[in-house]
Amino acid sequence: MNGESDMATKFFTNSEQNTLINKFEGVFTYNPNIQYFDALVGYFRASGYFRIRPFLDKVPKIRILVGINVDRLLAEAQREGLEFFKNYEKTKEEFIEEIRLDIQKANYDKDTEKGILQFIDDLIEKKIEVKAHPEKKIHAKVYIFRPEPFNAHTPASVITGSSNLTDAGLGYGNHYNYEFNVQLNDYDDVKFASQEFEKLWAEAINILPVDIQHIKKETYLNEDITPFELYIKLLIEYFGKNIEYDPDSIGELPQNFKKLSYQIDAVNEGFNMLLKHNGFVLADVVGLGKTVIATMVAKKFLLQNGRNNTKILVVYPPAVEKNWKNTFNYFNIDKYTKFITNGSLQKILDRHQDYWNKEEYDLIIVDEAHKFRNHTTGAFQNLQLICKSPRTTKGLIDGWQKKVILVTATPLNNKPDDIFYQIQMFQDARQSTLPIPNLTSFFAPLIEKYKKLKRFDELDVNELRNIYGKIRKNVIEPITIRRTRKDLENIPEYIKDLEEQGIKFPKVEPPKKIEYVMDQKLNELFYKTVFYLTDADKLTYARYQAIAGLTQEMQKKYYENAETISKSLAFIMKTQLVKRLESSFDAFKKSLTNFQKATNRMIEMFNNDKVLIAPDTDVNKLLDKGWSEEDIEKEIEQLSEDNPKNQIFKASDFKPEFILALKKDKKLIDELVHLWQQIDYDPKLQVFLKELKKQFLNKKNNVEGKLVIFSESKDTVDYLKLNLEKEGRKDVLAVSAENRKELYDTIVTNFDANYDKTKQVNAYNIIITTEVLAEGVNLHRSNVIVHYDTPWNATRLMQRIGRVNRIGTKADVIYNYVFYPSAQGDSQIQLNKTAFMKIQAFHTAFGEDNQVYSKHEILNEETLFNKEAIREEEDERLKYLYLLRNFRKEHKTWFDKIKKLPLKSRTGRNATAISKPELKNGTAAFLKTDKKFEFYWVNSENQASEITPIEAFKIFEADPKEKTCKLIENHHKQVAAAMQHFETLELKLVASQIAPEALGGVAQRAKKFLSELVKYAQVSEKQKQNMQKIIRLIDIGKYTNLPSEVDRLQKKKLSFNKALTEIDKIAEQYNLELYDAQKKEKKGRVETPILIVSESFE
Known part of the structure; x- marks a missing residue:
């Protein structure tokens, strides 16, 4: 480019080809005699230096004078009560810090890195001189080009204006700044600029080679980071706050309660989830003390939020009421708490005098939370209204959203919908805090895939795993604490706790199949x-x-x-x-x-x-009781006054x-x-009676001679008891919902191994029960469980086994017998397939630790087609966490040094030397945004693919003695491929979330109805605000059933006034006065991932 020859003005703005970088090229190309290049800049970017470096090769004298953040030094002096004066050391420190930050923020590519290294080398070799001004806040940008000698007859130039030495300031690439610069070639202008520069240069402080030499070690350019140090850095960044282990963080425990490390970990991890996500799922397997853990989290929340600011609600099934109240009493937090059974939530909404109003609660604990998985029930609606209504009394923990703990050993029942709806007690469906902001659009295709899977005769286990694997990674892991018995047995610190208590876990044998054969008739x-x-x-x-x-x-x-x-x-x-x-x-x-x-x-x-239809009573029961038709008619007439659905047609x-x-x-x-x-015989019963002596009560397996039998049918329970009594047994206890309460003490004294040993009795050795004892009771004096009929509900099956597989059992082995449905039944109702699907879904998502149904069931601990089993990951993450904790304990100084290593740290390794030839010419990278992280492996073909954390840990894992190698040629390209893959997935995700269909059809119709209604002049200002708030709540998916309620109004085609009345009712029901209608979420924004660490293999 020929300088100013074809320019009508000396000004340029970085538009089109009139950029600062092109001006530099023109000056150096057409003025080959330039001997001096002086630059005065407010901000210097080492990352931008390489853009002009090619023009400076033949320039013998290069000087760069930079400004620093004088305001910060001035404020610092004032804070210390000192008068500001030139501080040479502080000035150097400030400059070096700015260079270090610039290097860390620079683009991660080979050219930028080469330029940064060139700048450092040039400074060390004195190719350039750099000074920093200690007192003046320099905003000027001046670039002076002078020959030697410099006089009125020799060509020289000065460029001044707004451009800094950065890509954007130079006008390089697509993202350049609009700048306003001028190029002056008159001798007097250049002389004046030179004189001013010399004055400032004389006042400035030299940045010496010795000052800059250590900067490489303080940035990702450090070449001395060993593979082992990078491995530890990866673990530190991955585990974050969970590294901390402070047994005192939960305060003092009541007498008879021990500080167990696995419980302290759960409390601290759960509390962090409460703060970050407003809730979490406590899903430790049965018998690991979920009630105690939830209580400890509640106490920690109470202490941090302030005793006077905190009100707690505990929701539970009636069977465990005593347990919750006693535990809260032991921890001395019951006076800050209201307790309510899961069937009585309407009382809170009705503002019953025994409870605080729903807006007053700060923390809600829901036991057996899987009971609230069905969003169409009144129980779900009631609980969500309580959980989601804003808290009116804010404590020391900021935010108006309540905190929620969902307690359950079986959070997944049978469909992806279950998790989706349960977590909406503390997550908004279309504005979640999880890696997937729009849960509606995330779950919709997975729910559809699940439905399609159910239609096939042969179950595609891999596809099922794929569905639940996605749910696990994006939804379950960030908000779930789940430890199995195996987890506890794999961690030395946890093992120590168990040994100190004398606790051992029994082994659960795979299910044993009990079949019966029917004759031809x-x-x-x-x-x-x-x-x-x-x-x-x-x-x-x-x-x-x-x-x-x-x-x-x-x-x-x-x-x-x-x-x-x-x-x-x-x-x-x-x-x-x-x-x-x-x-x-x-x-x-x-x-x-x-x-x-x-x-x-x-x-x-x-x-x-006279056809009697009465939903509010049972006509057949009344007839069975001997009621006359006239009496029933009168009853229905009375009921119809309150509810017209009770009618005589x-x-x-x-x-x-x-x-x-x-x-x-x-x-x-x-x-x-x-x-x-005509059938007066029962082959199933005959097999049962035969196996009773042969297997079920065999002293070789049955330690205490106690047996637990489950059936879903009360009639079957009574039938079995009757037939066992016919066989001469007098030690059979039959339990159903009708007699559970009155038999509670009998059940405990005969079957609970944790009950006072001196008060245990053996009046009953066989207990036959319906699902009423599937939760909330210990039956573990027995180690043998029989499922007389296989339950269709996987959750119940899990819970049944949990009654005998508990801490405190004397037995080393739990035996699990299942009466399998006959082949005839299976061919028609596909019972095997249904039960298998439900349980497999649970195993895949949560890593249950025992087989509970089929010998052929694929547990996550087995080797799968996929290299990394999800079950294994659950175990191994804890293993790596404790490896990190132990390293910190034994090498505190080294740990602290590694923790301070900058982001983007990297190293090179020799794949052959560490016996991993398959990694040759590949790169592993760890990327992160505020909401999510991803691990990538990029192969020798530069193809990027996501890998699990465990796969990444195994790649990065290194011996402390392993030496670092040079980075491979393709390292930067491979990291860029990982970054590109991440951003592409994010773009697709954002696109799917902002599309109108991401709302779902019902929500779209509801919004349209309100948007039309709000336009009418008769609508009051208050009603307009309420409608805007409802639209806002629908947009973010605050309340699951709100769109349906509004949609029903438009379907009813109500009159205008009636519609407004109904909207007013909705406004009151959902506490709209506590919401801000104007608050908008950020939609459609793709976060650029941060590179945490990477390593390549030669």
Whole structure:
């Protein structure tokens, strides 16, 4: 470029080709006699130096004078009560610090790095001189080009203006600044600039080679970092605050409570999650003291938030009420707490005098949180309203959001939806604090994939693992504390705790299969029964679809969603009958007889032209109790005054096909009842009685001669007890919801190994129970558990085994027997597949530590097709954490030095020397943003792929004696490939989150309805604000059911005034006065990842 020859003005702004870098090129190219280059700059960027370095090769004298942050030094002097004066050492320190920060913030590429190193070498070799001015705040940017000699007859130039020596200031690349500069070539201008420069230069302080030599060691350019040091740095950055282990951080414990390291770790980790994510899931396996851990977290929160500022709510099933109240009392925090059973939450919303208002709570602990996984229930809605309504009294811990602890050993039941809805007690569905901000758009495709998987006969285990692997990494891990018994047995510090308490964990044997065989007659009847129960052309379950049988006019008048409700009820009944069939023939016969009776009564009511439909009472039970029809009619009339859904209908109120469906069902049911009445034998019972002596009570395996038997059916429980008594046994206890409370003490004294040894008795050795004892009670004097009928619910199966697999058992082994469904049942109802899917989902997501269902079930500890098993990762992360803690304990000085190593630190390694030839010519990198981190492996082809933390730890793992090597040629390109991969994924994620469909159809309709409504002139200012707040809450996904509530309003096509009235009710229900409608979240922003560490292999 030819300087100013074709320019009409001396000014330039970095637009088009008129950039400072091009001016430099022009001056040096067309003025080859330049002997002096002087630069006066407010900020000097070593990272920008390499852009002009090629032009300076032949210039013998280069001087750079820089300004420093004088304001900071001045403020520092004032703080110390000193008068500001030239401080030569401080000036040097300030300059060196600015250079160090510049190097750390510079782009991570080869050219930039080369330029930085060139600057350091030039300074050391005295190719350039650098000075820093100690007192003047220099804003000027002046670049002087002089020949030798310099006089009125020799060409010289000065450029001044706004450009600093940075890429943006030089006008290099796509992201340049708009600057305003001028180039002056007159002798007088250049002379004046030179004289001013000389004055300032004389006052400035020399930056000597000795000052700059150590800067490489203080930045990522340090070539002396060993592979082992980089490995420790990686672990420090990954584990963060979790490295800290302070047993005193939880305060003093009550008498009889020991400070156990695994519990202290859980408390500190959980408390950090509370602060960062407003909640966490405490999911340690059964028997590891979740109640105590949650109580300790609550106490820590109370102390840090302030005793006078804190109100706690504990929500629990009735069975564990005593345990919670006693534990909180021991820790002396019960006076700051209200306790409520999970079925009584409405009392808080009704502002019952025994409880504080929902806005007043600061911390909420929910035991057996998996009970709130279904978002369509009133219990879920009530709990979320309590958890999500803003707290009105802010304590020392800032923020208006309540903190929530979800306590459960079985947080995942059977579908991805379960986690999605449970965590919405403290996470917003479309503005979460997790690595995935929009949980709605994240879960939607995974839920759809899961549904598709269920349709296939053969279960794709790898695809199932893939679904739950994604959920685990992005959702579960950041907010879940889960330790299994194996975790505790793998960590020396944890083992020590257990040994001091004399605790050992029993081994759980894989499930043993108990099968029974049916003869041909029974086989054929079983087939026919399953066919009748499940085939769409057979039983219609019309008795349970009565409201769907009403005419459209009647449905519209009394019942919303009649079809949906009826289908759901019919499906429940179908499922119950199939389950009874699998449970015991006795239970099935009783259920079938009840079905026959209910259908006959409906037909009879139809014939009498008085069809009683009463959701608020059970008509069949009233008839069984001997109530007359007149009495039942009066009862329904009274109920209808409060709820019009309780009605007496005429036959003409129903569609003609309804009575036909009832009669069709009657015919089929009558046939089945007749055929089953002819069956007076039970092969399943016969196998049970035979195995009772052979296996279940065999003294070789059964340590105390105690047996626990579970069945989902009370009829089956009673049936088994009756038959055992016929065999002469008098030590059988049958437990159901009806007698659990009155038998509680009997259960404890006979089956709880933790009960006072002097008070234990052996009046009962066999306990047969429904699911009522699947939680909240210890039965571990027994080490043998029998599932007489396999539960369809995986959560229940986990909980059952947890009753005997507990701390305190005498047994070394737990035996687990499962009565498998017959092949006939499996072929029709796919029970094996259903149970397997549910349990596999749980194992994959949470790493359960024992097989509980099938010998063929793939546990995470086994080798999978994928190199890294998720189960293994769960164990090994703790192992690496304790390795790091021990290193700090034994090498504190070295640890502190490594901790101070700058980000971007890197090293080179020899793959052959460490026996990892597969790593040759590849690079591993650890990247991080505020919300997430990723580990990458980039192969020799520069292809980047995500790897798990454990895979990364194993790559970075190094011996302390291993020497560092030079970086490979492609190192920077490979790191760039990892960064590019990360940013590409983030872009896709952001794009999916800001798309309208990311809201979901219901939320979009609800927003549209409100947006139209708010435009009407009759809407008050307060109502407008409330509608804006509702839109805002829908946008962020604050309340799960809020969009549906608004959507229902628009579907009802209410009058304008009625719609406004309903909106006012919603405003009151959701405490809208406590929300700020204007607060907007940042959407669509892609964070640039920070490079934490990297290493390459030659």
